[in-house]
Structures are given as structure tokens and as C-alpha cells.
Amino acid sequence: MSTESYSDLFSCAGKVAVVVGSSGLIGREVCAALRAGGADVWEADVSHALDVPRAIPMDVTDEISIEHALDTVVASAGRIDIVVNCAYPRTADWGADVDDVAIESWTKNLDAQLGGTFALCRAAARRMKDTGGSVVSLSSIYGLIGPSWEVYEGTTMTMPSAYSAIKAGVLGLTRFLATRYGSSGIRFNAVSPGGVFDSQAERFVQRYEALTPLGRMARPRDVVGAIVFLASDAACYITGQNIVVDGGWTTR
Numbered sequence: 001m002s003t004e005s006y007s008d009l010f011s012c013a014g015k016v017a018v019v020v021g022s023s024g025l026i027g028r029e030v031c032a033a034l035r036a037g038g039a040d041v042w043e044a045d046v047s048h049a050l051d052v053p054r055a056i057p058m059d060v061t062d063e064i065s066i067e068h069a070l071d072t073v074v075a076s077a078g079r080i081d082i083v084v085n086c087a088y089p090r091t092a093d094w095g096a097d098v099d100d101v102a103i104e105s106w107t108k109n110l111d112a113q114l115g116g117t118f119a120l121c122r123a124a125a126r127r128m129k130d131t132g133g134s135v136v137s138l139s140s141i142y143g144l145i146g147p148s149w150e151v152y153e154g155t156t157m158t159m160p161s162a163y164s165a166i167k168a169g170v171l172g173l174t175r176f177l178a179t180r181y182g183s184s185g186i187r188f189n190a191v192s193p194g195g196v197f198d199s200q201a202e203r204f205v206q207r208y209e210a211l212t213p214l215g216r217m218a219r220p221r222d223v224v225g226a227i228v229f230l231a232s233d234a235a236c237y238i239t240g241q242n243i244v245v246d247g248g249w250t251t252r
């Protein structure tokens with residue numbers, strides 16, 4: 001039997017964390033959960049709520065902005081142990097039907113979301129190469145399976161084709177980075193949530209819930225457990241993986 005204590009296994013105490021997209025639905029909750037776990041949390045976003053402590057501007061579509069933000073954290077906190085990417089940049093026409101979407105728009109979203117994820121992950125790895133660390137990217141159930149179109153019928157909502165390509169890309173990129181930077185002790189993992197309730201159309205919510213084995217959409221707080229786990233030392237031998245947090249949606 002190991003004589004090591006397990007009391008700190010899931011703790012993030014003493015770790016320096018940067019949460020990107022920190023003002024969003026999921027990002028806000030990730031910040032709160034990492035703080036509750038003891039981490040020194042830096043909130044990075046293109047748009048910040050007022051009075052946010054440790055807030056730094058960051059635009060994941062701008063490499064200089066990423067570099068500057070991460071350097072600000074290192075200059076103040078000394079290092080970065082955890083990066084969670086919850087940023088979700090998208091064009092004004094995001095959500096256009098597959099028949100209508102302009103290729104330029106499709107490419108722009110791919111560039112901002114997948115390209116932004118790559119730029120952030122690489123910039124994080126450069127700052128973690130001597131100390132190791134954990135990087136968690138947000139993918140989605142739609143990185144794994146095709147959309148169920150019946151949930152959108154009769155609503156103005158739809159699912160952009162670029163989203164599936166981007167989210168599958170995040171998973172491939174996560175595996176690439178895991179093998180590339182494993183020898184530096186940097187872990188790259190993904191979390192794939194199902195639909196998170198955000199006051200969507202009632203018809204959509206009802207149909208979505210009927211197709212979900214656990215019978216409801218996710219709450220933002222349902223998603224953060226997997227993220228904190230991957231950030232913590234409890235996941236120290238896990239890299240290149242994806243944790244699906246979807247109430248069982250992808251089991252069908």
C-alpha cells in the first residue's frame with residue numbers, strides 16, 4: 001500500500017491557472033471551480049465584466065495578444081501550471097444554414113476557433129516546457145457525432161457545419177500536442193460537453209432532454225468537474241484524452 005497521502009489529489013492549491021474565455025457561460029464556472037480548488041486564477045477574455053480580479057485582455061485570434069497576456073501572468077505569478085481554453089470566437093453569421101454559408105465565413109471561423117486553440121496551446125507549452133503543466137481545450141459532442149437535426153426543427157437554431165470540423169479538429173490537435181510535448185511533462189486533454197442550458201427555445205430544450213439518457217441539458221457546473229480533474233494531479237498520467245460530459249447523449 002502506498003504511504004503517500006491522497007488528501008491533495010484533486011486539489012489545485014498553489015497552481016497558477018489561466019482561463020481563456022473566462023467571461024462566458026462555461027468559463028465563468030471554470031474560474032469559480034478552480035478558485036474553489038485553491039488555484040491562483042487569471043481570467044483572460046476579449047471582453048471582461050467589470051470588477052474582475054486578475055483580469056487580463058486576450059484575443060485568441062491574435063498571437064501577439066496571447067503572448068502578451070501569458071507573459072503578464074508569468075511576470076506576476078512566476079509560472080503557468082494550467083490553461084483552460086473556453087474562448088468561443090465566431091462571426092456574425094455563425095449559425096447560417098449549410099446551404100447558405102459563405103466559404104470565407106466557414107474558413108474564418110475555422111481559423112479563429114481551431115487556429116486560436118493551436119496558437120494558445122503552443123504559447124502555453126512554450127511557457128510550461130521547464131515546469132510541466134496541464135492544458136484543457138473545449139471540444140463538443142459534435143466533434144464526435146453528427147447533429148440530431150430533429151432538435152432544431154421549428155426553432156431559429158441550427159448547427160453550423162464548421163462547428164463539427166472545428167471540434168473534431170480540437171480532438172486531433174489535442175492528441176498531436178500530447179505526443180509532441182509529453183516529454184516536457186505537459187499534458188493536453190479535451191472536454192466535450194453536450195448542450196448546456198442557456199434559455200434556448202422551449203421546443204429545442206424539450207426534444208434535447210427527451211434524447212438525453214439523464215433527461216436534462218447540462219448546467220455549466222456539470223462541465224467543470226472534468227476540467228478541474230484534468231487540471232489536477234489526479235490526472236497526472238492522463239494526456240491526449242477526451243472526457244465526454246453529455247448526460248449520456250453520445251451513448252445512443
Ligand SMILES: NC(=O)c1ccc[n+]([C@@H]2O[C@H](COP(=O)([O-])OP(=O)(O)OC[C@H]3O[C@@H](n4cnc5c(N)ncnc54)[C@H](O)[C@@H]3O)[C@@H](O)[C@H]2O)c1
Nearest residue numbers: 021023024025026046059060087088089138140193195196
Ligand atoms: N454552451 C454549450 O452548450 C457548449 C456545448 C459544447 C461545447 N461548448 C464549448 O465550450 C466552449 C465555451 O462555450 P460557452 O458556451 O461558454 O461560450 P460563450 O459564448 O458563453 O463564452 C465564450 C467566451 O469567449 C470569449 N471570446 C470570444 N472571442 C474571443 C477571442 N477572440 N479571444 C478570447 N476570448 C474570446 C467571449 O467573450 C466569451 O466570454 C466553446 O468552445 C464551446 O464550443 C459549449
